[in-house]
Amino acid sequence: MQAPQSLQGFRTCPVTGLLCHIATLRLITANYAMALISIAIGGIAAILVGLSRSSLVLLRDPGSYYLWLTAHGINMLIFWILWFEIALLYFVGTVLLNAPIYSVRVGWAAFGLMLAGWAMIEYTIFSGRASVLFTAYPPLAADPLFYAGYIIYVLGAGLAVITFFLTLYRARVEGRYRGSLPLVTWGAAIAAIIAVTVVVHGLISLAYVVFWLAGSIPMNVMIYRWFFWGLGHDAQYVNVTAMVAVWYALLALSTGLVATRFVNERYAKIAFAMYILFVVPGIGHHILVDPGFSTPLKQASGSVGSHFLSIPSMLHALALLGGLEALLRASGYSKGLFGWFKAIPWKNPGTSGLLLSMLLFGIGGIVAQPQTTLQPNLLFHNTMWVPAHFHLTVVGGTTLAFMALSYYLIPLVTLRRLFSVSMARLQIYLAFIGILTMAVSMSVLGWLGAPRRTLIFPETFAEYPYWIVPATALGVGVLIFIASGVMYVLNAILTILAGMRTIDPKMLMDGLMSPYEIKDPSVARKIGSLVIVIIILVIVLLSLYFVSFIRLALLPPIW
Amino acid sequence: MVLTPRSVEEWYKPFSKEEKIWFILAIAVALTLAATTLSWHLIDPYHQVPSTAVEFPPREFSQRASAFMANYSGKIVPEGVDIYLAASQWIWRPSEIMLKAGVTYRIWVSSTDVLHGISIVSEDGWVVYNIMVMPGMAYAIHIRFDKPGTYHILCNEYCGVGHQDMRGKIVVVG
Numbered sequence: 070m071q072a073p074q075s076l077q078g079f080r081t082c083p084v085t086g087l088l089c090h091i092a093t094l095r096l097i098t099a100n101y102a103m104a105l106i107s108i109a110i111g112g113i114a115a116i117l118v119g120l121s122r123s124s125l126v127l128l129r130d131p132g133s134y135y136l137w138l139t140a141h142g143i144n145m146l147i148f149w150i151l152w153f154e155i156a157l158l159y160f161v162g163t164v165l166l167n168a169p170i171y172s173v174r175v176g177w178a179a180f181g182l183m184l185a186g187w188a189m190i191e192y193t194i195f196s197g198r199a200s201v202l203f204t205a206y207p208p209l210a211a212d213p214l215f216y217a218g219y220i221i222y223v224l225g226a227g228l229a230v231i232t233f234f235l236t237l238y239r240a241r242v243e244g245r246y247r248g249s250l251p252l253v254t255w256g257a258a259i260a261a262i263i264a265v266t267v268v269v270h271g272l273i274s275l276a277y278v279v280f281w282l283a284g285s286i287p288m289n290v291m292i293y294r295w296f297f298w299g300l301g302h303d304a305q306y307v308n309v310t311a312m313v314a315v316w317y318a319l320l321a322l323s324t325g326l327v328a329t330r331f332v333n334e335r336y337a338k339i340a341f342a343m344y345i346l347f348v349v350p351g352i353g354h355h356i357l358v359d360p361g362f363s364t365p366l367k368q369a370s371g372s373v374g375s376h377f378l379s380i381p382s383m384l385h386a387l388a389l390l391g392g393l394e395a396l397l398r399a400s401g402y403s404k405g406l407f408g409w410f411k412a413i414p415w416k417n418p419g420t421s422g423l424l425l426s427m428l429l430f431g432i433g434g435i436v437a438q439p440q441t442t443l444q445p446n447l448l449f450h451n452t453m454w455v456p457a458h459f460h461l462t463v464v465g466g467t468t469l470a471f472m473a474l475s476y477y478l479i480p481l482v483t484l485r486r487l488f489s490v491s492m493a494r495l496q497i498y499l500a501f502i503g504i505l506t507m508a509v510s511m512s513v514l515g516w517l518g519a520p521r522r523t524l525i526f527p528e529t530f531a532e533y534p535y536w537i538v539p540a541t542a543l544g545v546g547v548l549i550f551i552a553s554g555v556m557y558v559l560n561a562i563l564t565i566l567a568g569m570r571t572i573d574p575k576m577l578m579d580g581l582m583s584p585y586e587i588k589d590p591s592v593a594r595k596i597g598s599l600v601i602v603i604i605i606l607v608i609v610l611l612s613l614y615f616v617s618f619i620r621l622a623l624l625p626p627i628w
Numbered sequence: 629m630v631l632t633p634r635s636v637e638e639w640y641k642p643f644s645k646e647e648k649i650w651f652i653l654a655i656a657v658a659l660t661l662a663a664t665t666l667s668w669h670l671i672d673p674y675h676q677v678p679s680t681a682v683e684f685p686p687r688e689f690s691q692r693a694s695a696f697m698a699n700y701s702g703k704i705v706p707e708g709v710d711i712y713l714a715a716s717q718w719i720w721r722p723s724e725i726m727l728k729a730g731v732t733y734r735i736w737v738s739s740t741d742v743l744h745g746i747s748i749v750s751e752d753g754w755v756v757y758n759i760m761v762m763p764g765m766a767y768a769i770h771i772r773f774d775k776p777g778t779y780h781i782l783c784n785e786y787c788g789v790g791h792q793d794m795r796g797k798i799v800v801v802g
Binding site (some may be wrong): 131132135165166200201202204206207208209246247248249250251252253289290291317318320321322326329332333334335336338357358359360361364367368372373376377379380383384387388391438442443444446447448449450451452516517518520521522523524525526529532533535536594595596598599602603606607610611614615618621622624625626627628 | 630631632633634635636638639640641643644646647649650651653654655657658660661662664665666668671672673674675676677678679681732741742743745747749752753754755756757758759760762763764765766767769770771772773774775780782783784785786787788789790791792
């Protein structure tokens, strides 16, 4: 590659023309590599845990089941997500702004802290001294090394987030870019602000456990639960916000950058900002059935705060789908209400990845509404309904979106054609079917009272025969998703090792971009999308919500 | 553009008609959900999170559960008698409670060690009821079973390696 050296330490991307700071790229790669290692460990754990929860029962020893369940939760929800997001923050804060990172050294220091914390946690988990699951609720205690590692990891993540803010500041004062931040960077910055609340809550809850273990203060489980969920819940909203930013990037990339003309950026920015407003009040939906918190607090913080948190996601649904619809209408597919729908490039992994990720995330959000509400939470609390919800949002939404985006970023960064576009195409649909099968089975299990995070033996199934069918379907879903995961990893590795080298943008993005020619921008309406979001996010959502209230009302009186 | 910086004039656009409608509808949906949960006790006061939760030292609670078991194990609990159900790693004490159909009971539930959760599940999977069980705090659940039958008691909050073995029973007789 013959990149012209326009500035010391930078190279110019031959496809996009953006300036890439080489030292920052190395930092991005290191963070991304650790994200991949974590998702690999979490993925192996997923196979073991997922199949053990099906009627197949892989692990029969409770000790190993809970060990792998701890490894699955922490690797997926903390390591994979945070490392990927820090790589994303550095990327959108430097490459998209033609800027270098604020300090390469501090960036590496943050990475080093996270690596040290990660090693301590993995060591304690796999040596069997920290089988306390992702939530690590005291008074159940892990080895002190586990909490120390956790604190160091969170501190490292905090340092990385500060570096990102300073990077934005430096790019602004040095005049690296003009005008407003790109929408994707803006969304990622919102994610970073939420990440600050994650770091603060995480440090409080973990320091509390450390002081308690040292014997200096008594343990009040309720205080821990509140602050822990400030870490656990807000971290998922770092995800959500980053995922939505990735959705906008996918819409832009998969349509050859034309769709962005039809996205109302102001609408999107208002929606992003609303996440900050409601994320901290939403913590309380985790303590709805806890003793020791007052009902008004549970109502205000848990249910009401959490319901309002769904508004921004609903707004993004129309902003994105409407942007695509307006583009398709303007390029000639403007017949009727849904004439544009048939013209969606379903074979393009970027577009199908975007739409299927949005659909799964939407279903996940709908499933969440009854469980985040005080009364129906009595039906769903700590049942399999809960993992059904967050596998739809975190795996179906976030992971699928990140996978689809990497089909663009890997070719752009390595300047090699994707090894197989048709494998990528198939992978997206397989992942969709796998996650949907898993999630539907889990929700049925939850509806029938199966507890989450509990090893069920074949003997136990005999007492609950109605769990057998959904549990078997769960296993099938896990297997389908594993197949798609293997295809994803294979495609990524083969692209890096054996993809055809090219710097011709058309060759590089062949099959990944569906370009459109705008014929008549005046017919660019969003009415079909409005109808779709009303059907899914108003009618289906409210139906499930009221059905759960009615079911509760039909049970024997319990108050 | 989504991926590159641009000036305020370029991105600060008015909302389209669809966007305005959806903005209002999204807020209306959230308000409907919130209004429903806030007012539901007026419609159905008998399916609510227990409002009585008191501080209860674990040791004392354990003694109450033992006393209850000494008096009523293997017997139908008479009306008006409080039931004490203690969760410990990894048993329910008592592990079997016999109740009379149509009678309202008050069950105190608390933990003597770590965090637990109580899940009551009927034999057909239709009745499902879950709350948290904490050391130092006791919940008072008011409950009335109208139909005779057996109800499983499960622990639904991970409490250590024997968590899956924490199972009990409520037997309701006619």
